[in-house]
Amino acid sequence: xxxxxxxxxFTILLSLSFAASSSSPFFFSKSPSLSPSIPKATxxxxxxxxxxPSQSSSVNPSVADELKSCFKFLVPFxxxxxxxxxxxxxxxxxxxxxxxxxxxxxxxxxxxxxPVLELARLAVDSGGDPGSIHRALxxxxxxxxxxxxxxxxxxxxxxxxxGRRFISQELNSYLExxxxxxxxxxxxxxxxxxxxxxxxxxxxLFIATETGRLGILFHAKEYxxxxxxxxxxxxxxxxxxxxxTYDDAMNLRNILWLAPLPSNSTKGWMAPxxxxxxxxxxxxIIYKDLIPEYVNYVRTIYEDDLGxxxxxxxxxxxxxxxxxxxxxxx
Ligand SMILES: *[C@@H]1O[C@H](CO)[C@@H](O)[C@H](O)[C@H]1NC(C)=O
Ligand SMILES: *[C@@H]1O[C@H](CO)[C@@H](O)[C@H](O)[C@H]1NC(C)=O
Numbered sequence: 001x002x003x004x005x006x007x008x009x010f011t012i013l014l015s016l017s018f019a020a021s022s023s024s025p026f027f028f029s030k031s032p033s034l035s036p037s038i039p040k041a042t043x044x045x046x047x048x049x050x051x052x053p054s055q056s057s058s059v060n061p062s063v064a065d066e067l068k069s070c071f072k073f074l075v076p077f078x079x080x081x082x083x084x085x086x087x088x089x090x091x092x093x094x095x096x097x098x099x100x101x102x103x104x105x106x107x108x109x110x111x112x113x114x115p116v117l118e119l120a121r122l123a124v125d126s127g128g129d130p131g132s133i134h135r136a137l138x139x140x141x142x143x144x145x146x147x148x149x150x151x152x153x154x155x156x157x158x159x160x161x162x163g164r165r166f167i168s169q170e171l172n173s174y175l176e177x178x179x180x181x182x183x184x185x186x187x188x189x190x191x192x193x194x195x196x197x198x199x200x201x202x203x204x205l206f207i208a209t210e211t212g213r214l215g216i217l218f219h220a221k222e223y224x225x226x227x228x229x230x231x232x233x234x235x236x237x238x239x240x241x242x243x244x245t246y247d248d249a250m251n252l253r254n255i256l257w258l259a260p261l262p263s264n265s266t267k268g269w270m271a272p273x274x275x276x277x278x279x280x281x282x283x284x285i286i287y288k289d290l291i292p293e294y295v296n297y298v299r300t301i302y303e304d305d306l307g308x309x310x311x312x313x314x315x316x317x318x319x320x321x322x323x324x325x326x327x328x329x330x
Contacts, residue, residue: 038062041289043305046278047208047215050077050258052270055211066285072189072252072277074182075109105181108174110272111260115168120259124212130310133205133214136171137164137311137329144328145318147197155238157197159312163328172327175216178203179315179325181275182218182255189277191220191252195315195325198223198242203257204303205310205329211261216313217303218255221246224298233297251287254278254301 041063048055049067056064071077111117119136126132141162150157165172179195186193193200203218223239224231224246231246256278261271280287280299290301303309314328 038066038285041067041285043290044210046286046290047211047213047258047306050256050271050274050276051211051213051261054270063285070279070281070284070286072191072279073275074185074189074255074277075106075273075275077274077276078110078272108177109181109257109275112174112273113170115166115170116174116259117262119171120214121262123207123214123259124262124264126212128207128209128212128308130207130308133207133310136166136168138167140164142328144314144316144330146320147201147316147318149241150197150238153237153240155197155236155240157201157238157316158314158328159330163314163330165327165329175313175327176315176325178216178257178275179218182220186220186252186255186277189252191249191255191277193220193249195317196243197238197316198225198244201316202312202314203255205313206303206307207310208258208307212264213261213307214259215306216257217301217306218257219253219300220255221250221253224250248281250299251279251281252277253299254280254286 039060039062045059045063046067048059049064049071050056059067112120119133122132122136123129141164143162144158144160146152147157179200182191182200183193183195195201199222200218200220201222203216205214205216207214221244223235223242224233224244225242226232226234226239227246254277256274256276258271258274260269260273262268263270278286278290278301280291280301282296286301287296287299290305291299292302312330314330315325316328317323317325319325
């Protein structure tokens with residue numbers, strides 16, 4: 001986010017006084033509490049459930065059930081048999097045997113191309129050092145151009161006014177692939193999303209705290225349109241012109257990708273990659289335990305809660321008038 005714009009995280013802080021002085025009913029008070037015997041879910045529980053059986057089995061079963069009820073997989077979740085850890089040769093062989101395009105798309109999430117796997121292993125082998133990922137970036141600095149009229153609105157969309165790309169072109173293409181797959185498959189779980197500067201244009205790349213697993217937390221519906229009844233929150237320059245409506249799809253704005261989890265003792269893999277929507281519907285355990293109360297109206301899960309944030313990944317339409325989407329890593 002630039003200094004001339006505000007993202008949901010900060011705007012809502014600024015809106016607190018508004019909330020406090022407002023009698024309007026849309027600021028939810030605490031959601032109905034779940035059974036008091038269920039412990040509070042943690043970000044680590046969430047990540048463990050998406051990991052190998054050795055990790056998921058450590059989560060309290062009631063918490064696990066509640067969390068699973070909030071998982072909306074964009075790619076089927078298939079924990080692997082860890083006894084059959086495949087090397088990359090047999091992975092590409094398996095890919096070669098597959099036929100349907102849908103299977104191939106799934107496979108690219110379960111077992112991404114080699115450069116993605118290398119990055120995932122680097123994250124773990126470095127002991128979760130963000131510098132290990134930073135070093136995979138090309139040092140060339142790319143100014144972020146106008147994005148769909150953002151300059152005219154004085155909207156700075158990205159954390160910095162310039163970005164970079166990975167040295168490996170395949171890594172950059174993979175990031176594009178993830179954005180497109182979310183748009184393509186979102187509707188199957190009720191998330192209609194578009195690649196615009198008001199909706200889906202960024203994700204936060206992180207290294208999970210306990211496991212070193214590489215992930216991206218995408219945030220869709222970033223700038224809902226101001227509406228005096230349903231979304232009376234002024235978010236500044238970047239919100240101007242928004243056509244994103246505040247509705248039930250807001251519950252689905254947090255989308256999580258996790259890279260396959262490398263084994264820390266062998267060359268094998270402990271879990272395949274995952275891609276899912278985290279349903280933050282009021283009353284659900286994600287809304288109740290994983291979303292800070294001061295942002296519950298906008299359902300934001302914070303990337304910092306999942307691990308060390310390495311970079312923001314932006315996919316921006318810098319074409320005019322023809323769309324031209326480019327990756328900017330900030
Ligand atoms: C908003 O505009 C974009 C680009 O014109 C379009 O793709 C998208 O479907 C629109 N979204 C809504 C909710 O109307
Ligand atoms: C390897 O990972 C396991 C499970 O995540 C952990 O318990 C163990 O301490 C790790 N070993 C090393 C050498 O880091």
